[in-house]
Amino acid sequence: LSFNGQEYEFPVITGTENESAIDIAKLRGASGLITLDPGFKNTGSTSSAITFLDGEEGILRYRGYRIEDLAEKSSFLEVAYLLIYGELPTQAEYETFSKEITHHTLVHEDIKKILEGFPSNAHPMGVLSSLICSLTAFYPESLLQNRSDEEVNMSIIRLLAKMPTFAAWAYKNEVGHPVNYPDNSLDYCSNFLKMMFALPAEKYDVDPVVASALDKLLILHADHEQNCSTSTVRIVGSSHASVYASISAGINALWGPLHGGANQSVIEMLEAIKADGGDAKKYLDKAKDKNDPFRLMGFGHRVYKNFDPRAKIIKKAADDVLEKLGVNDPVLDIAKELEHAALNDQYFIDRKLYPNVDFYSGIIYRALGIPTDMFTVMFALGRLPGWIAQWKEMRENNEPIGRPRQVYVGANEREYVSM
Ligand code: MLT
Numbered sequence: 511l512s513f514n515g516q517e518y519e520f521p522v523i524t525g526t527e528n529e530s531a532i533d534i535a536k537l538r539g540a541s542g543l544i545t546l547d548p549g550f551k552n553t554g555s556t557s558s559a560i561t562f563l564d565g566e567e568g569i570l571r572y573r574g575y576r577i578e579d580l581a582e583k584s585s586f587l588e589v590a591y592l593l594i595y596g597e598l599p600t601q602a603e604y605e606t607f608s609k610e611i612t613h614h615t616l617v618h619e620d621i622k623k624i625l626e627g628f629p630s631n632a633h634p635m636g637v638l639s640s641l642i643c644s645l646t647a648f649y650p651e652s653l654l655q656n657r658s659d660e661e662v663n664m665s666i667i668r669l670l671a672k673m674p675t676f677a678a679w680a681y682k683n684e685v686g687h688p689v690n691y692p693d694n695s696l697d698y699c700s701n702f703l704k705m706m707f708a709l710p711a712e713k714y715d716v717d718p719v720v721a722s723a724l725d726k727l728l729i730l731h732a733d734h735e736q737n738c739s740t741s742t743v744r745i746v747g748s749s750h751a752s753v754y755a756s757i758s759a760g761i762n763a764l765w766g767p768l769h770g771g772a773n774q775s776v777i778e779m780l781e782a783i784k785a786d787g788g789d790a791k792k793y794l795d796k797a798k799d800k801n802d803p804f805r806l807m808g809f810g811h812r813v814y815k816n817f818d819p820r821a822k823i824i825k826k827a828a829d830d831v832l833e834k835l836g837v838n839d840p841v842l843d844i845a846k847e848l849e850h851a852a853l854n855d856q857y858f859i860d861r862k863l864y865p866n867v868d869f870y871s872g873i874i875y876r877a878l879g880i881p882t883d884m885f886t887v888m889f890a891l892g893r894l895p896g897w898i899a900q901w902k903e904m905r906e907n908n909e910p911i912g913r914p915r916q917v918y919v920g921a922n923e924r925e926y927v928s929m
Pocket of ligand 1: 731733734736737738769812813
């Protein structure tokens, strides 16, 4: 076995042609067979009945429903209900669910004191994960074991209800503005937008085009089976930590640029192209350079070998939103040129390097007036129901505590010699 540039000898039991699945090796100094798979890239570490995705075919379904249908016909809260409880809600169930969420949007006044303790240069993701984790202090019963289903459900409702408040407050802290309290006469996305953008003593009307675009974006991000943040939520929850602590851990995992930062990188790349004269074609050619290829952000996907189904929907949403809002942003024009050139270039077609969901989501967020370092917060807002559903499924299945094994590759036993 070759690992980190060194050779190690293990009795190999079986192997695979897939380079990311490492040979099964006998663990030195301990009993049992394990599979070395750094990053759990190719081992089925859990089974789940929530989200199905087939990267070859470009299929994504939540609880069996095609994401295309859900994005077109459902609201984000309906999709949240579906993910968490397994079925689309009836009218009566939906009314109760959304009423409960609306009822819990307010947060304890002392949480504002925690917020005020953050410097204004605090990254909103750090603020968000801290405020979510602080709910364990305001609702200490969430730490108790053997809670009834109703009690666990109340924690879930509180999370869904307070997340937009925390997300908007993290932004207000960053820009140094006073926070807005929730407006419970509004729907989920409109309330969030008003808390984000309303200024004191100014009337603020939420643009329905913006609210509906945001609702769609959140649906598209609501779950994506196992990945860094989702498996983090499951593994933290597997120790029976509270749902607030588990979701806070997921937010931190998403914060890493390799996971949640892709759409931010896209916008930064577009800004760099703009600063260099705005010639999209030049950068497309540079991306094909064999010796020193320019890395095009927002193209291709780790899982999808075909068009990411979310990208198709979001591309259309981006076109609609930009047209309806009459947005005129040179960076967005560069994005469109880049996309158009790539979709018509055989090099990219052959390699299936399609613009992915992150390419378009940053463009829409920017058109909606959401600043770049809030992009991961928006991702977390959308992913919340998926994380909750994964946490709940793991607990309901009584899954054992997550306990990765390791292949020891350090020194053999050495004789201790005193200095
Ligand atoms: C997601 O939606 O979670 C991203 O596409 C990242 C991933 O595929 O893991």
